[in-house]
Amino acid sequence: VTPDALHTCTLASLSRAIESRDVSPVEVAEACLRRIERLDRTLNAFITVTADRALAAARRAEQEIAAGRRRGPLHGVPIALKDLVATAGVRTTCGSRILRDWVPAEDAAVVQRLHDAGAVILGKLNMSEFAYAAIHADYGPPRNPWNPERFTGGSSSGSAAAVAAGLCFGATGTDTGGSIRSPAAHCGIVGLKPTYGLVSRAGIVPLAWSLDHVGPMARTVEDAAILLDAMAGFDPADPTSTPAAPDSGARPPLDASVPAVRSARLGAVGGPLADATSPEVAARVRDAVRVLAPLVAAVEDVSLPMLEDMVAAWWTICLVEASAYHQQTLAERAQDFGPIVRERLEAGLVIPGVQYVQAQRVRRAAVLEFDRLLGRVDLLVLPATFAEAPPIAAADAVHASDALRRRIVPMAPFNLLGLPAVSVPCGFTDAGLPVGLQIAGRRGEDRLVLAAAHLYEQAAGWWTRRPPVDGVSQTSA
Amino acid sequence: VSADPREGGTGTPATGGPPVNGPAVRALVTAAMRLSGVEPDEETLARVLPLVQAALADGPRLRRAAAAPLEPLAHPGRPGRTGEGA
Numbered sequence: 001v002t003p004d005a006l007h008t009c010t011l012a013s014l015s016r017a018i019e020s021r022d023v024s025p026v027e028v029a030e031a032c033l034r035r036i037e038r039l040d041r042t043l044n045a046f047i048t049v050t051a052d053r054a055l056a057a058a059r060r061a062e063q064e065i066a067a068g069r070r071r072g073p074l075h076g077v078p079i080a081l082k083d084l085v086a087t088a089g090v091r092t093t094c095g096s097r098i099l100r101d102w103v104p105a106e107d108a109a110v111v112q113r114l115h116d117a118g119a120v121i122l123g124k125l126n127m128s129e130f131a132y133a134a135i136h137a138d139y140g141p142p143r144n145p146w147n148p149e150r151f152t153g154g155s156s157s158g159s160a161a162a163v164a165a166g167l168c169f170g171a172t173g174t175d176t177g178g179s180i181r182s183p184a185a186h187c188g189i190v191g192l193k194p195t196y197g198l199v200s201r202a203g204i205v206p207l208a209w210s211l212d213h214v215g216p217m218a219r220t221v222e223d224a225a226i227l228l229d230a231m232a233g234f235d236p237a238d239p240t241s242t243p244a245a246p247d248s249g250a251r252p253p254l255d256a257s258v259p260a261v262r263s264a265r266l267g268a269v270g271g272p273l274a275d276a277t278s279p280e281v282a283a284r285v286r287d288a289v290r291v292l293a294p295l296v297a298a299v300e301d302v303s304l305p306m307l308e309d310m311v312a313a314w315w316t317i318c319l320v321e322a323s324a325y326h327q328q329t330l331a332e333r334a335q336d337f338g339p340i341v342r343e344r345l346e347a348g349l350v351i352p353g354v355q356y357v358q359a360q361r362v363r364r365a366a367v368l369e370f371d372r373l374l375g376r377v378d379l380l381v382l383p384a385t386f387a388e389a390p391p392i393a394a395a396d397a398v399h400a401s402d403a404l405r406r407r408i409v410p411m412a413p414f415n416l417l418g419l420p421a422v423s424v425p426c427g428f429t430d431a432g433l434p435v436g437l438q439i440a441g442r443r444g445e446d447r448l449v450l451a452a453a454h455l456y457e458q459a460a461g462w463w464t465r466r467p468p469v470d471g472v473s474q475t476s477a
Numbered sequence: 478v479s480a481d482p483r484e485g486g487t488g489t490p491a492t493g494g495p496p497v498n499g500p501a502v503r504a505l506v507t508a509a510m511r512l513s514g515v516e517p518d519e520e521t522l523a524r525v526l527p528l529v530q531a532a533l534a535d536g537p538r539l540r541r542a543a544a545a546p547l548e549p550l551a552h553p554g555r556p557g558r559t560g561e562g563a
Contacts, residue, residue, distance in 0.1 A: 306542065308538070309538060309539070309542040312535035312538050312539055312542075313535075313539060313542075315532060315535060316532060316535055316539065319532055323513075327513055330513065330514075330515055331513060331514030331515055332514075334515055339524065342521075343521075343524045343525055343528060344528065346506075346510060346515065346517070346521065346525045347506075347525050347528040347529045347532060349509045349510055349512075349513045349515070350505055350506050350509040350510070350525075350529045350532075350533075351529075351532055351533070352533075352536070355533070355535070355536045355539060357550075358536070358539040358540050358543045359535075359539050360550055361539075361543035361544040361548070361550065362539050362542045362543050362544070364544040364548055364550060365542060365543065365544040365545070365548070368544070368548075401528050401531075402531070405531075
């Protein structure tokens, strides 16, 4: 692979090229930095590029690999971090004016794990202000690589844009109500919200503690699984952390889980949720179910129980927890929040405590309902988003709180329940914008979810399409 | 009668009584923001009131849908029996 074509590699294929020493980590890092320099003036995916640190890490990786000390599949691979993940010595803005100049003293746990895996970190990625689904005017919106006049989705907006455009080979995202899956769907990449507690949140600025998840974003399911392997693991610094299953990510290869997928019963979600989906997205999801049907044991139509109740519970919990976290800052610097985030934070101050507790009780009832549903089927398939990426020109309408409440419906239930859910590309709308298929499963069964997504991805082949950021559409190496 | 306008309600609490909207919500928002050290101005109130009113309208739905009375809640810092995390 020539340096100019490196961006067409997947993370996994690049990793193999580095392992076989067909390409050096320094060459790869330099190629990524050149690509960022060339394309990110348009895409606006990065808030901070850490070129010197990346090149130093790439040189270390090159020396270690040459000395026979390869750490694993991420060693020497360039990735980037959503800018709410604390990075020692590198500013961490959370896409906000409030933290514009914050330079943490320590790395977040997940950053430490990625460093330990030998990843080369290129910088920090643009995002919605404090992950609350509205971009702050100080940073401006990242542009969708498939059409720069369209949103990326959020809040892990820069993560999705950077991965889709080949500026990096993977990224971290966080997901409180769809913030990994929505931008993954809109930008045509893979995004996994893992089981609650699988990836430590220590050192990550929260939006809502009991709904926040950290997960991987990458071009393929295999790439996301490789990242998850490095990111997941018990961390005593996160009180909700749980031990990772030994085979929760890419190891052993996802193909080893194909028999489990082939014996799985698939629940194709219909009912009110399907009724609210745009015709084009609904058609792509139906096509995807047709591709999946011969790959699994059975498909049956299901409806998500307690959907409206769960959305109400999610909204109450998110409003209250976010306002609790920002309460002090709101009292001192309210004017420095963007208007939409400020509006939500101020509204959260008003919700009665009793309503918050009732929302948690609803959550418990929903967990029991889903335990029953997932006793009948092994996996759920549904659209990741109701519609294609909206125009950036419609920013006010897109970011309005009532629009957000509608947008989270297909995704937020899985945050409330803590279940693993992945978005995998499943085609395009007539406007040429990507559509995401969401696959969810039982808690702790991240691997089955990924394996099903992998099987679909390989059968459908959408993953080979690349956005036209270089002037022409491309396919992957 | 539901307070949820999406269910055709009119802001009347499920138990009856006067509507929880308009001046009542405005007073509630003003008091809650002051308790948190934020002095609301007219522009802020105009933005926040609709959102608060919509959020409060979820109250009756949540009360009705809550788990069975004897179902214990997990400690928020530890995953529950089935691991949902809250």
